[in-house]
Amino acid sequence: MAVRYDADVCGRAALALVACFCIAGCDQKDPDVPDPGPEEIRVSPGDRLGWTQPAPDSSDIASLQFALYVDGTRSTLAGAACANAGASYNCSAVLPALTAGSHTLELAAFVGDGGSTAESARSAALRVVAVARMGAVFSSAPIPVVTVDQARLTLSPFVEGLSLPSDVACAHDGSIFVAERGGRVRLIRNGLLYPEPVLDLSAEVIAPQGGLVAIALDPEFEKSGFMFVLYAAAAPRQGQEFMLARFRGVKDTYGERAVLLDRTPASDYGASGALRIGPDGKLYLALDSSSDTGIASSFASYNGKVLRLNMDATTPDDRAAQTPIFSFDHPQPLAMDWQPGSGNLWVVDRLGTDAGRLSAVGDGFKQSRALFRTSYALPAGLGASSAVFYRGDLMPMFRGNLFVAAETGQEMMRLRFDPENASRIVSVEHLLKDQIGPIRVVSEGNDGALFIATERALYRLAP
Numbered sequence: 001m002a003v004r005y006d007a008d009v010c011g012r013a014a015l016a017l018v019a020c021f022c023i024a025g026c027d028q029k030d031p032d033v034p035d036p037g038p039e040e041i042r043v044s045p046g047d048r049l050g051w052t053q054p055a056p057d058s059s060d061i062a063s064l065q066f067a068l069y070v071d072g073t074r075s076t077l078a079g080a081a082c083a084n085a086g087a088s089y090n091c092s093a094v095l096p097a098l099t100a101g102s103h104t105l106e107l108a109a110f111v112g113d114g115g116s117t118a119e120s121a122r123s124a125a126l127r128v129v130a131v132a133r134m135g136a137v138f139s140s141a142p143i144p145v146v147t148v149d150q151a152r153l154t155l156s157p158f159v160e161g162l163s164l165p166s167d168v169a170c171a172h173d174g175s176i177f178v179a180e181r182g183g184r185v186r187l188i189r190n191g192l193l194y195p196e197p198v199l200d201l202s203a204e205v206i207a208p209q210g211g212l213v214a215i216a217l218d219p220e221f222e223k224s225g226f227m228f229v230l231y232a233a234a235a236p237r238q239g240q241e242f243m244l245a246r247f248r249g250v251k252d253t254y255g256e257r258a259v260l261l262d263r264t265p266a267s268d269y270g271a272s273g274a275l276r277i278g279p280d281g282k283l284y285l286a287l288d289s290s291s292d293t294g295i296a297s298s299f300a301s302y303n304g305k306v307l308r309l310n311m312d313a314t315t316p317d318d319r320a321a322q323t324p325i326f327s328f329d330h331p332q333p334l335a336m337d338w339q340p341g342s343g344n345l346w347v348v349d350r351l352g353t354d355a356g357r358l359s360a361v362g363d364g365f366k367q368s369r370a371l372f373r374t375s376y377a378l379p380a381g382l383g384a385s386s387a388v389f390y391r392g393d394l395m396p397m398f399r400g401n402l403f404v405a406a407e408t409g410q411e412m413m414r415l416r417f418d419p420e421n422a423s424r425i426v427s428v429e430h431l432l433k434d435q436i437g438p439i440r441v442v443s444e445g446n447d448g449a450l451f452i453a454t455e456r457a458l459y460r461l462a463p
Contacts, residue, residue: 040102040127043095050092051107051123053082061089069106069122070098073190077107097161097193098130143436145461147414148429151397155432158451158460159193162186165453167214167275167386168443171221176451178458181211183231187252188458199247199254204233209268210240214275216283218311225249228260228283232271240266242273242287244313260313264302265290272332272350279338282316283309284326286333286347296331299323304331306347306361327361335387340400342422344373348387348404356384358404358415360423374423383408386441394448394462403450405442410434412442412452 049068055061066077075096082091105126110119143155167179176188183202187194205211210232218226227247235241244261247254266273267288274286289296289304296304306327310316315324332350339346345361356378378384386405390398404413411433418424432439432452441453449462 040129043098043128043130047095048092049095049105050090052085052088053091053109054088058084063111064109065111066093067108067110067119068096069108070096070192071104071190073192075192075194078195094195096195097159099158099191102127102129145431147397149397151395153395153461153463155452156460157457158191159188159458160456161193162453162456162458164455165441165458166212168441168451168453169215169217170443170445170451171217172446173222174446176445177215177217177227178453179212179215183212185212185215185254194252198249198252199227199229201231205231206234206240210266210271213271213273216275216277219277219281227254228275230273230275230285232266235265239268240271242266242271244285261285267291272334274333274336276336279343283311283313284336285309286330286336288333289331293331296329299325304329306330306333306336334385337387337389339389339422340391344422346387346402348384350384354380356382376425381408382406388442388444390444390450392444392448403442405439405452407438407440410438412439
């Protein structure tokens with residue numbers, strides 16, 4: 001198998017690599033592999049990897065799949081196409097999204113026979129340097145960040161090739177799941193964005209007013225494989241409705257959908273909501289008021305509320321009046337998270353077209369409704385879209401700070417609180433203003449870094 005790199009299906013590099021493949025049990029021979037030399041090939045999003053694949057006929061080539069190892073991490077190369085070239089076949093596939101910088105690529109052919117897989121030896125290593133395509137809204141160079149307290153950090157490009165991220169969830173093993181508004185959930189593992197979504201609901205959502213709103217991983221995710229998904233789908237008659245569903249993952253593919261909540265209308269002017277698992281192990285679900293501002297204070301609907309639910313979406317036994325309603329008056333909720341120490345739930349709401357509100361909700365687990373302890377108006381034109389409290393050890397100066405992603409304002413706000421009064425904001429810092437474009441999501445990784453998503457890319461902020 002001779003491997004080459006094709007830039008946009010043309011302009012082949014002179015670097016040739018050879019490997020042998022196996023089907024059932026062919027005789028393997030050590031090929032004469034030429035020395036590729038020290039040169040690296042520059043690749044951009046959308047470029048293709050090409051290789052020459054020996055095969056006796058079209059039926060044999062059709063039985064093959066191809067594994068691509070990026071820096072030693074294996075993934076199946078999707079969308080490979082092969083054309084007859086006499087004694088062999090010329091094959092190519094779009095390169096998966098790569099983080100900016102140098103990478104080693106190795107290719108192998110494999111076939112599956114029932115539950116077993118036979119895979120060839122890997123090709124010799126191909127060295128590439130991933131860069132952003134000209135005109136892409138993506139900074140491929142690290143950006144130094146200095147905070148007001150003189151902490152020196154670096155914002156590093158992590159992954160390009162996303163499409164309007166709406167939420168990010170990080171697993172304990174370092175895997176990162178990115179929800180895209182258009183209905184897809186993407187997987188990033190070891191810095192590699194998998195080319196195919198692990199879950200695709202794009203056929204069910206109404207873009208741009210609906211879409212995939214939020215995701216959350218089960219606390220026992222490594223054992224259960226459960227992912228909870230909140231999305232706005234086409235309603236049976238007209239308009240759109242919220243759907244809360246649980247999916248089970250098997251080999252990085254999510255299915256076995258269990259619908260936990262439906263038939264709750266979503267706003268026709270752009271569905272908004274939030275989904276998180278609280279420190280008490282319960283599901284917290286925020287749904288917009290479905291364009292009816294008066295309904296947000298009514299017991300008769302789940303719209304405009306934060307709900308507290310068991311993991312199977314039943315009402316917890318400790319709820320007063322047996323209602324899952326936890327907090328009222330959230331006409332357009334966008335994000336929520338719990339403040340370390342105080343346990344207060346803070347909710348970000350959009351109010352109208354240009355206003356926003358940040359509210360602290362007190363402990364209402366055993367009350368008929370949770371009460372607002374305090375509320376702050378967010379700056380006009382900010383366009384808050386996501387928020388997270390920092391809990392990690394990697395950047396101790398951030399511990400207990402709230403970070404708010406601002407899509408319209410193209411920045412990330414850092415809010416610090418009074419140690420003696422957890423409801424009082426004592427300072428606001430504006431980070432990354434107009435440096436990487438609209439910031440849609442901010443999330444804390446399992447290593448303590450902050451992951452920041454723009455319209456197309458994911459960045460990592462760390463020392």
